[in-house]
Amino acid sequence: MMLRQIAEIGYRSQPVVIVTGAFTGAVLAAQSLFQFSTLGMESGAGALVSVAMLRELGPSITALMLAGRVGAAMAAEIGTMKVTEQIDALRSMGVHPIDYLVTPRMVAMFVAMPLLIAESAAFGILSSLIIGTGPFGVNPAYWMNQVNNHTDLSDVAIALVKGSVFGFLIVLVSCHQGLKVTNGAVGVGRGTTRAMVYSALALLVFNFFLTLLLNLIFPTGVGR
Numbered sequence: 001m002m003l004r005q006i007a008e009i010g011y012r013s014q015p016v017v018i019v020t021g022a023f024t025g026a027v028l029a030a031q032s033l034f035q036f037s038t039l040g041m042e043s044g045a046g047a048l049v050s051v052a053m054l055r056e057l058g059p060s061i062t063a064l065m066l067a068g069r070v071g072a073a074m075a076a077e078i079g080t081m082k083v084t085e086q087i088d089a090l091r092s093m094g095v096h097p098i099d100y101l102v103t104p105r106m107v108a109m110f111v112a113m114p115l116l117i118a119e120s121a122a123f124g125i126l127s128s129l130i131i132g133t134g135p136f137g138v139n140p141a142y143w144m145n146q147v148n149n150h151t152d153l154s155d156v157a158i159a160l161v162k163g164s165v166f167g168f169l170i171v172l173v174s175c176h177q178g179l180k181v182t183n184g185a186v187g188v189g190r191g192t193t194r195a196m197v198y199s200a201l202a203l204l205v206f207n208f209f210l211t212l213l214l215n216l217i218f219p220t221g222v223g224r
Contacts (some may be wrong), residue, residue, distance in 0.1 A: 001100075001104045002104040002107055002108055005104050005105050005107075005108035006108040006111055006112055008070070008073070008108075009066070009070050009105075009108050009109055009112045010108070010111065010112030010115060010116060013065070013066060013069060013070060013112070013116060014116070014119060016065050016069060017062050017065055017066075017116045017119055017120050018119055018120070018123050020061050020062070020065055020120065021053070021057075021058060021061065021062070021119065021120030021121065021122075021123045021124040021127075022123040022124060022126070022127040023127070024053070024057055024061055024120075024124050025049055025053055025057075025123065025124025025125055025126070025127040025128040026124075026127040026128060026130075026131050028048070028049050028052060028053075028057070028124070028128065029045055029046075029049050029127070029128030029131045029132055030131055032044075032045035032048050032049065033045045033131070033132060033136045033138075037136070042132065042136060042138045043132075043138055043139070043142035043143050043145070043146045044146055045128070045132055045138075045143075046125075046128060046129065046132060046138075046143040046144070046146045046147045047146040047147055047149065047150035047151065049124065049125060049128040050125050050128075050147045050150065050151045050155075051150060051151060051155055051220070053120070053121040053124040053125055053128075054121050054151065054155035054156060054158065054159045055155050055158050055159065055211075055220075056207075056211070057121075057124065058117050058120045058121035058124060058159055059117050059158075059159050059162035059163045059166060059207075060162075060166075060203065060204075060207055061120060062113070062116050062117050062120045062163070062166075063113075063162075063163070063166035063167070063169075063170065063203050064200055064203060066109075066113075066116070066166075066167075066170055067170050067174075067195075067196055067199035067200050067203060068196055068200075070109075070170065070174075071170045071171075071173065071174035071195050071196060071199045072174070072192050072195055072196050074105060074171065074174040074175055074178060074195070075174045075175070075177045075178040075181075075191050075192045075194075075195035075196075076178070076188055076191075076192045077178065078101055078174075078175055078178025078179055078181075079177070079178040079179075079181035079187065079188040079191045079192065080188055081101070081178075082178065082179060082180075082181045082182075083181055083182070083183075083184050083185070083187060083188060087101075087179070097179065101175065101179075102171065102175045105171050105175065106168070106171045106172075109167035109168070109170065109171050110164060110167055110168075112167075113163040113164065113166070113167040114160050114163055114164075116163075117159050117160070117162075117163040118159075121159060125147070129143060129144075154218035155218075157218060158214045158218055161210070161214060162207065162210055162214070165206060165210060166203055166206070166207075169199065169202045169203060169206060170199050170203075173195060173198045173199045173202055174195040174199060177191045177192075177194050177195040177198065178191055178195070
C-alpha cells in the first residue's frame with residue numbers, strides 16, 4: 001500500500017514537476033535578464049533564479065501541481081470508497097480508515113515531496129543557465145560564480161521545510177474531503193473540486209506565514 005502510494009505520488013508526478021520547474025526557471029531567468037541587461041548585471045540573474053527556486057517557487061509550484069494531480073486523486077478515491085460503503089466495511093472488520101487510508105498517503109508524501117522539490121529546483125536552475133548563457137550570452141563562469149556565492153544550505157533547508165508542510169496540508173485537506181463525501185457520484189465530484197481548491201488556498205496562505213517565519217530563522221543574504 002505504502003509503496004504504491006510512493007510510486008503514485010513521487011514517480012508518476014515527475015514529468016509534470018520537471019516540466020513546470022524547468023519552464024518556471026526559464027521564464028524567471030528571461031524576465032530577470034531583460035531588466036538586468038539594462039544595468040549590466042546579467043550574471044546576477046543566476047543568483048536570483050537559484051534563490052527564488054529554492055526558497056519560493058520550487059516548493060510552491062511543486063505543491064500546487066501535486067494538489068491538482070495527487071490531492072484530487074486522493075479525494076476521489078477515498079470519496080468513492082465512502083459512497084460505496086467500503087469504508088464502513090473496513091470498520092466492520094476492525095480496520096481504522098485513518099490508519100489504512102490516510103497514514104500511508106501521508107508517509108508517501110513526506111518521502112516523495114523533498115525529491116520532487118529538488119527536481120523542480122534543479123531543472124529550474126539548469127534551464128535558467130541555458131537561457132542565460134545561450135540567447136543572452138552570459139559567460140557561464142560568471143553565472144555559476146553568482147549562483148555559488150548567493151546560494152547555500154539555508155535555501156535548501158527552507159525548501160525542505162516548506163515542502164514538508166505543504167505535503168502535510170495536501171494530504172490532510174484531500175483525505176478529509178474524501179472522507180466527508182456524501183450524495184453519491186455528485187458528492188465525489190464536489191469533494192474532488194473542494195480538495196483542489198482548499199488545498200491550493202491553504203498552500204498560498206501558509207506559504208506567506210512560512211516565508212516570514214523562515215526568513216527570521218534563515219535571513220536572506222546573511223553569511224553568503
